[in-house]
Amino acid sequence: MEIQKFIVDDIDEGQRLDVYIANQLEHLSRSFIQKLIEQGNIQINGSKETVKKYKVLENDEIEVEIPEPELLKVEPEDIPIDIVYEDEDVVIVNKPQGMVVHPAPGNYHGTLVNALLYQCKNLSSINGVIRPGIVHRIDKDTSGLLMVAKNDRAHRSLAEQLKEHSINRVYVALVHGNIKEERGTINAPIGRHPVDRMKMAVVDRNGKNAVTHFRVLERYGEYSLIEAKLETGRTHQIRVHMAYIHHPLVGDPIYSQKKEKFHTEGQALHAQTIGFIHPVKGEYMEFHAEIPERFRKIIKIIENLCRQR
Missing domain, CATH: 3.30.2350.10 (Pseudouridine synthase)
Incomplete structure (x- = not known):
């Protein structure tokens, strides 16, 4: 188990507990941090705090216990998606508003990647298990078109075009x-x-x-x-x-x-x-x-x- 400790500065006083921790640990999502609070993995000045809306005070000592990560396996899910175009190399998807593009800690289901894994036989491996095929992203509440790569050759080409x-x-x-x-x-x-x-x-x-x-x-x-x-x-x-x-x-x-x-x-x-x-x-x-x-x-x-x- 990983343990992170912080002492609240005066500039951060008044922030909600989950917001403060998210600002310190940018690799963790707010929803994941809120689950840590609910599960008693957060201590404030030596006592466990389960109220997400607690507002931190200057000199508060905060200890965050981060459990060992579970063996990650993103599962295909039969979620309807609007595929505008598909061939052996690329997929163009019209993402609906409200759908997250790829899984993140604490949120492994219901994403576009879960749907793509069900719909497509292959996706590029360049971005690993969490983001297979994902060349670029749009926000959860933004709708519209996304390019997805079905193999590494296509991924490298599209990524280079983005860079240029x-x-x-x-x-x-x-x-x-x-x-x-x-x-x-x-x-x-x-x-x-x-x-x-x-x-x-x-x-x-x-x-x-x-x-x-x-x-x-x-x-x-x-x-x-x-x-x-x-x-x-x-x-x-x-x-x-x-x-x-x-x-x-x-x-x-x-x-x-x-x-x-x-x-x-x-x-x-x-x-x-x-x-x-x-x-x-x-x-x-x-x-x-x-x-x-x-x-x-x-x-x-x-x-x-x-x-x-």
């Missing part, structure tokens, strides 16, 4: 505010938030180059529907960049401070287009996925709000 920024990735997003410009480019480095380690942010130090191009598709009074094209692919890039220019995504639980007027079930963001050179055929291929119904419903609500004014 030659893959065409276009998203549709609904954001707060009426964007005046017809189009624009956000060129601002992204890195881990200096205080909240669960978030990303535009940073001056230790950030990675990040470029997002956007254009306005429609304006709905207090909202704008935009197309965002990624030149780079940083974690949460569109969400962070749009919040940075004061147009956060509607429904974004992390980067938007706006009070929503309707239920959204996560950010209004959809990976609509993906284009790449086929790793074996050498041909350019491009795929599109229409905005899902849950996204269309949000737009309809906003359109009705505009008509009532």
Whole structure:
């Protein structure tokens, strides 16, 4: 069993216990940490703490007991998924909103990888047992297109295209505010938030180059529907960049401070287009996925709000 010990600094005082531990142990998910708390694996000042909402105090001594990992085996699961295209080398999947792409500690079931293992005979082995075939990811609450590699040759080719920024990735997003410009480019480095380690942010130090191009598709009074094209692919890039220019995504639980007027079930963001050179055929291929119904419903609500004014 692994044991980690921490003493809370004044800058972290007031954080929820699970948030604090997640910031210290970034390789563990919040859900896994919450299970550790429930199972009595967390001690505060010598006593076990089972209340997840406990807020840490300066000089609290926190001890985390991390059990030995179970022998990992990600199982195929008969979960319906929308396969847009498949051949011997690649699979293009239209991921629904709410589905996690690959398993993580404490969450080994119900993911896209579980579904792919059931649907496909082979997936590339480059990313190991947890992420077979996964070349790139989109967030749980982002819907849309993902490339998946069925063999290592395809994986290496697609990964190299990502590295060279030659893959065409276009998203549709609904954001707060009426964007005046017809189009624009956000060129601002992204890195881990200096205080909240669960978030990303535009940073001056230790950030990675990040470029997002956007254009306005429609304006709905207090909202704008935009197309965002990624030149780079940083974690949460569109969400962070749009919040940075004061147009956060509607429904974004992390980067938007706006009070929503309707239920959204996560950010209004959809990976609509993906284009790449086929790793074996050498041909350019491009795929599109229409905005899902849950996204269309949000737009309809906003359109009705505009008509009532």
